[in-house]
């Protein structure tokens with residue numbers, strides 16, 4: 001059933017999400033970037049290993065490489081010394097090799113005995129009697145890191161759509177990868193509407209406030225590995241709004257505005273979008289963030305987030321982020337795109353139910369055993385952003401629930417949403 005939008009009914013969060021995500025696909029060009037500069041980029045092709053990692057069996061400890069049959073010899077001569085980076089020779093019969101962590105083990109060695117288990121004596125070494133006893137006994141293969149134990153030749157190590165974080169870069173480097181194929185960065189234009197806004201660095205005059213949303217949104221977009229197009233502050237005037245949106249539509253792949261999207265005489269965003277393109281979704285059953293708008297400015301997708309900073313945070317996280325990730329080419333199958341939804345017990349649920357799905361700013365009280373206990377921050381006013389800064393995530397309160405019924409909730413940790 002298509003969602004019906006009119007001025008009086010609110011679209012449910014689920015319906016709006018479905019509608020917004022309907023045409024969300026990645027059409028970006030790809031480019032080749034050096035691994036060193038690839039953090040935050042999204043792979044446009046899978047990475048297949050051309051090598052085994054590690055490339056050869058090597059020692060996990062400082063000690064002596066030898067064969068099992070020689071463990072009980074009174075004297076085991078040391079016939080070679082192998083430091084990391086050196087190439088070993090085959091072990092001579094009934095001898096051992098002094099070996100160090102990371103050094104390649106001789107092909108016929110069967111174990112490494114750690115140096116703590118050895119006495120150095122005239123003519124070689126002997127294994128300490130205590131280290132030969134059953135419990136601590138020496139075992140075949142011990143302290144040898146096998147060739148290919150991490151990655152094998154031909155293995156698909158990263159799928160298309162993987163966002164590369166530091167840990168991915170480390171793995172790709174271990175395979176000798178120097179360049180990766182990635183989607184170009186999605187260009188996201190952000191504009192803050194409001195004649196009362198000034199940017200930090202200027203003195204506030206009467207009636208003015210500082211522009212929080214520009215910094216909030218810029219940070220959120222940077223976290224997703226996207227490119228920011230700063231469309232500045234737009235005054236609350238219809239023609240100024242239209243001109244700014246039309247320009248942003250040419251400069252970026254998607255536009256995100258804050259403020260000016262309600263129904264007041266000073267709210268010009270909705271009208272401007274309808275004049276320049278189309279409005280597909282407007283007014284959601286969500287708290288905070290009701291006046292959220294989604295549509296197109298010319299052909300460019302558009303999100304009009306509400307003005308209050310806490311509403312910006314919530315609607316970005318819940319509505320805009322999944323769409324942005326899809327456009328950037330993030331794989332939908334990966335947990336990096338989903339964010340965690342953890343079961344939690346909310347100590348202070350809302351007393352009254354709401355016809356809107358609520359996203360409360362919460363903090364974690366305890367995490368003992370397997371029980372996650374959270375508490376809603378005292379001030380849930382949508383103009384208050386500091387309670388988001390101090391807390392750890394959002395709790396989802398379903399429509400028409402309150403009291404005890406609203407105590408078992410989903411907890412969305414900011415950290416897993418890049419917030």
Ligand code: AMP
Nearest residue numbers: 192194210211212213259260306307308
């Ligand atoms: P609006 O949605 O434009 O009616 O704005 C709702 C509230 O959010 C008003 O109190 C605005 O002053 C405030 N607001 C709008 N944009 C910003 C911004 N960029 N930074 C801080 N507060 C804002």
Ligand code: MG
Nearest residue numbers: 194259260307
């Ligand atoms: Mg405004």
